[in-house]
Amino acid sequence: MISLQSVSKLYNEGRPNEVQALRDIDLEIAPRAVTVFKGPSGSGKTTLLSIVGCMARPSTGRVFVDGQMVSGLPEKFLTEQRRTTFGFVFQRFNLIRGLSVLENVMLPAVPLGPDHAALRRRALDRLEQLGLGAKADMKVEYLSGGETQRAAIARALINDARILIADEPTANLDTELTHRFLEIVAALRDEGRTVIMTSHDPRIWEADMVNAVIEMQDGRISGAFA
Amino acid sequence: MIFQTPILALLLVSLLASLVAVWSGWFGLRVLARWNLASGSRAQLQMERLTELVSTLFRFVMLAELVALLLFVFNADRMASLFVGAMCAVGTLNVNPYGFPALYAKIAVFFAAAVWLMLDRADRMGRDFPLTRVKYVALVGIAPLVLLSAGLELTYFLNLRTDVITSCCSKLFTPVNPNLAAELSGLSPGAALWLLGGSGAAVVLAGAGALIRRRGAQGFALAGAVLFGVAIAAIISVVSSYIYEHPNHHCPFCILKPEYGYYGYALYGPLFAGTALALSAGVLQGFARVPSLTGVLPALIRRQIWLSLGAFALFGVAVIWAIVRSQLILFG
């Protein structure tokens, strides 16, 4: 359960290139559901996602995750919150080149210091589930687009995050892969996870398994559909 | 004199420590003026990130200073043969009036930095950085100490003159001379051991009390500080004699020499560690009631008290072993 109360975000405050990315947002995001933000680029979707995901502090306003206020936390604690609660799939997936798929998947767990062998097994299981078991030792730059995305999903889930955040996950994928992605998302929701996405891909917000679509424009919420 | 590898290494560490101290002192002043955790502004965020840098730098400097403290004494010992009359570190440190003050300043920096690091650690455990102001007030206080220590050290090394006839530990630590060192060596062995045992018991009692009642670590810190003083006095007055197996040799430095199996390190290492932990437990106790720390700080304090007691116990074992092993019989 995530709620935002009159959240605004300013970038580069006090400088000539000041940008008001979010204006006075009030929002509740349901748990165990798939929520999609849609809107043109520059509408503040991504900024909202990074505030929801404890990646950035809002300039004003309050953010609650599971009833606990996180908006005033120093970065260190915000990070702690983030890495145990959220998993991220970025627009360009952002896997680290030169490392193997397995190494990439294990990365978010490093600061927690888990047992290496157990972690490795967990990562391999996750890759197996996503159909990447055979490519675990391959360098990430040799993966195809769909495989890269699935590797990114595996990485996002390695700390067993309850909330998966995906920024334009299907921007570079063809229809078949998009369907494959939606299947994965549906399976995750059925596992009891919350999924939050941004997208301007109609294939996503028209999909059946999406529970809520929130439309944004100029840093404001301009509409919500269930 | 300055072109000697150990001296160059020591000066290098002092220089780095001074740079860090000056910069972080200045940053501390800025924090005291502008710290506002409620603000989400860029400047505040930047400041929060800089605290990370200050902590990292301080930890690094602290480690380097610890090694440098060892090297300082070791080097003083080694250079003794350069000076007429010097037999060990005492003579070298006595070559000019800055030697001993430089050593004391280095020790003070060690304790101050140790306590500060613990404060820093406690601060970072609280979700609202509750001790930030305290921490930076302390830092603004420590910075001049670091500079003073570096200045004394530099002055000392620049003024090393080999044609000065200096004194040796056998002259300094003899009961006949009217000075503090002589007073300490003149302390009767029995009284010194009783004092040491007494303050050791006080430390154990204070520690047990603080562990059971979950407060009163300040008393433990005080007992630890007293034990430190008494222990140094006892080392000079009696323990060193046992190690040298010679009733009139009272030097607190010669025990660091290889001839005596580097036994001094077994004494000073635990003693310094135990005292530093005791002091920081005492200081932290003052903040145990800060709301965001009530959940975590008592556990940290308890751990420090346990570790401190353990270190003092190691020191005690080293003292007893020195006495048991020795051929020297002072009593009986």
Add this chain to the structure above:
Amino acid sequence: MTPFLRRQRALADYTLAALARRRGKNLALVVIFSVIVFVVASAMLFSAALQREADLVLAEAPELIVQQLVLGRQDLIAETEIAKLTAIRGVTAAKGRLWGYFYDRISGANYTVMVPDDPAMMPEPGTVAVGEGIPRARGFTFAQAPLFLSRWPGELQKFAVARTFDSDSALVSSDLVLMAESDFRRFFEVPPGVYTDIAVSIRNPREIATIVEKATRAMPAARFVTRDDIARTYQKLFSWREGLLVALAGAAILAFAIFAAEKASGLSAEEAREIGVLKAIGWDSSDVIAMKLWEGALIAIGAFLIGTVAAYLHVFGTGAALFAPVLKGWSVIYPDFRLAPQIDGMQLTALFLITVVPYVAATLVPIWRAASADPDQIMR
């Protein structure tokens, strides 16, 4: 293993994986750093070992040497002065020493010609005992080859070589030619009744200062060199030179530290993006700093160990082959010596502080700068 250690190990794993991607560049870095450590460590070990050897060997030198000074230059000293010295209480013995230099035009070498102090070492007239450097300088091809000495063209004096000192004592005896006193005085035309200088033995070393004071009053024109003066001269000679070399190497270390800082701060766009990704997926600044410190620590400690281990082999295995040319200078006779291997905690500590600390220090601020990137920048 505790989570703390597992975290450290995982951080090390990551940094190694990252380093392995630019393997050539990073190996080159380690190699350059190792070479710097090697030079500094060799200088330290070499001078410390020489110094120790000098200390121990010269501890047996005469307690006091008395030289006659004329116009500020050393001159021959009269036998009558010996009595003045033996008259002082505490002086066990005072003996005139006969020694000097002989420039050998054939080999271009300077020999030290000497009459031994101890009668048991005195060669028979007509024979000499020589250090191991003399046969080498002369290119003797067979064991019993005689030594011909010539002071000017046309003059030639033949000495049988009764004994050659082996290279165990080369450091003190390499260029020596020992002669009987009669040979010495005749060959060098030193009149009877004078000596080069006087060696004084003193029973109690604590009395040396008092004895020098008394002797100065008795012989105001003389110069007194005590054994401690000699030992101190050597200690300073070696540690001063070592320090200077280290200071010079310090310039190299500084340059290297600047280079390291530059490398750490001039992160490529790729690396900066990577750190952004790490932060975005849940690494804290302190994790990134710890990871980068591992990078520095692995490079620095690796280089430190490689450099130190190699320096030991260089100094004690090959006899400091790289330093020999400097020490040798233009001397024709350079002792063929091996030093007693010696390495101690203080040397290692000082070496560690002087090489590793600047490197790590130089990278700290750039590391922090990289680590404090905004985690959300990767999404923008």
Add this chain to the structure above:
Amino acid sequence: MKPAAGLRRSSVVFALIGALALMLALEVAHAAWRAPAEARRIAASAGLVRSLGLTDLALFTEARYARHPALADLHSAFQDNPMSFEHFPSGSFVPLPHALPASALGFSADEVSR
């Protein structure tokens, strides 16, 4: 540095560092092991020093004043200024004997050590 399958990179590198540390330890041990033999050799040299009445090492034999730094003739060529650059390379290794008593030099120790 290519990790073998299943072997962590850190294991490989820690093992390498461990091996280097072990070599360093072996060198320390070697120095300790050689010590008695070296002590005998040094004692023999020291005996030679005693019976011959030597005062200096035979390390710098290129010139007469370099041969005996402790007894050097203080006014020979190239030595007038303690900081003067040397004619001989080893001169850069052999500074003036600083420790000589001021009285014997005829000028103050300050001037010498500067």
